[in-house]
Amino acid sequence: MPYELKKVFASLPQMERGVSKIIGGDPKGNNFLYTNGKSVVIRNIDNPAIADIYTEHPHSVLVAKYAPSGFYIASGDVSGKIRIWDTTQKDHLLKYEYQPFSGKIKDIAWTEDSKRIAVVGEGREKFGAVFLWDSGSSVGEITGHSKIINSVDIKQTRPYRLVTSSDDNCSAFFEGPPFKFKFTMSDHGRFVNCVRFSPDGNRFATAGADGQIFLYDGKTGEKIVALGGAxxxxxxxYALSWSPDSSHLISASGDKTVKLWDVAGNVAxxxxxxxxxxxxxxxxxxxxKEHLLSISLSGYINYLDRNNPNRPLRTLKGHSKAIHCLTVHKNEGRSYIYSGSNDGYINYWDAETGTNDGFSGKGHSNLVSKIAVDGDDQLVSCGMDDTIRFTSLTKKEYSASDLVKVDVQPKCIAVGPRGYSLAVCIGxxxxxxxxxKCFTLDSLGFEPEAGALHPGGGTAAVGGADGKxxxxxxxxNTLKAEGKTLEVPGPVTDMAFSNDGAFLAVADEKKVITVFSVADGYTGKNEFYGHHAKVICLAWSPDNEHFASGGMDMLVYLWTVNNADKRIKIPDAHRLHHISGLAWLDEHTLVTTSHDASIKQWTIKF
Structure with a gap:
């Protein structure tokens, strides 16, 4: 293959205030999984930089759980679809798909033989269903609740028991299979967010919005104790998880703490x-296994440290919202990837190890539209908060003084030599x-969309919505119109000079990329066709002979300047989402990003 997916830096879970987030574990203990948008993210627990993303749901996925066998994952989305898919193959073949009810699926539980599945949520006609995994035929009824069911769990030892918890402040107890409603437990004073059986099946615990956790007998459903008293x-x-030996459990709360409970001693x-x-x-x-994980509302995943409860062993950071722009930079021999998302957050990643963090201090307060690194090792970024920021990549800290406020929203930033930058704003x-700021040009007579500065200095190219x-x-300190315009087929979406300044590539909404030869007075060199929808972004390879383009069609193309027919196509580079940013780490490594909030590295062979 001319291209190969080398690394995936996954998104964080997508969080919502006051809504619990389910994080699933693989029965072998190697991986954990969670959801973000239409993606299910599987990460290695020892080395979370190793990740895999499942993107076959057409709607937002809310929960995914491994089968106890470890061979399959069941994932449920907001439309009520359940997909059961293979975990052993890289392409995750779909085994079965069901629609137990129409509406949000909020939790899933399997029986220990991996044969039956219970799903609960917010259906129109019912709030839950239990069925055989291979035929979809019902093995009981989930009744007894008058509101949304938030959580479900099944005892992993025979005789089977099933418990659900709901927004009606109650939990319901079922015996089976086929599962039949036995009784309701109404010990909580507010919504019941989570229910979990201990691995040995002797007990189950429920957790509620009232700050209480109750323990019950796993076989009879009798209440044993309220953990921690009142x-x-x-x-x-919002969440509970038992230790593998069933002697302890952890609870995650809106009070910004996680507690580790000794169940027998009823003490945190x-x-x-x-x-x-x-x-x-x-x-x-x-x-x-020995890992204790928790998820913050920020989406950060914390590896808790029992010896130092005030500081996690490590915190996984990244993006939980759509990434809009991307750039790369070498610093002391190491390559770093910088990415900006629509919540104003900028993250940096070590391209080799995937370790990452955000800048300290207060940064952009809204979508980051474009980022670039200038000759002074500064990250220049512009955002919808009407600011342009200059951030030192050695300090990795936002500066309150190194920012320029602009009167109209910037769309694009371009950097050049000798400390010059060009901001393309609305009009x-x-x-x-x-x-x-040293010069402002208004009343242009056209709407500017993108800009580029020649690496040799002296020239700025600006692309307009008029296709020029x-x-x-x-x-x-001034910009002077040269009175020269270049024509392209449609409104300009992105443009870039090659690193040696020999070529200017211009992408447009009419799905064409036009390359002009700078030395020949910007004569048209070649036109490149292939995208099925408008081209969003461009990036030149360090060898100046190739460039990459990414579009609304989820395609990435790699082009050869001197031969428009010689191209490499990466289909579905980020499935279900358009390509929003591209950059080259070296002549054979391309980095792509998208609104799925993940970053991918590809090895390219021309």
């Missing part, structure tokens, strides 16, 4: 404090030098 947590409890042995910000509320947890061009490229010369 209140287990100061805030609502450890309280993990995970911050003071609203985004530090804990909405999910998982006990997997306006701004030339910046040494982090300061306007050339300006940079004279000291």
């Amino acid at each position: 209140k287990a947590h100061d805030g609502g409890v 042995v450890t309280t993990f404090h995970l911050g003071t910000d609203v985004l530090d509320q804990q909405l999910g947890c998982l006990w997997q 306006q061009l701004i030339l910046l030098k040494d982090k300061k 490229v306007y050339l300006y010369s940079i004279q000291g």
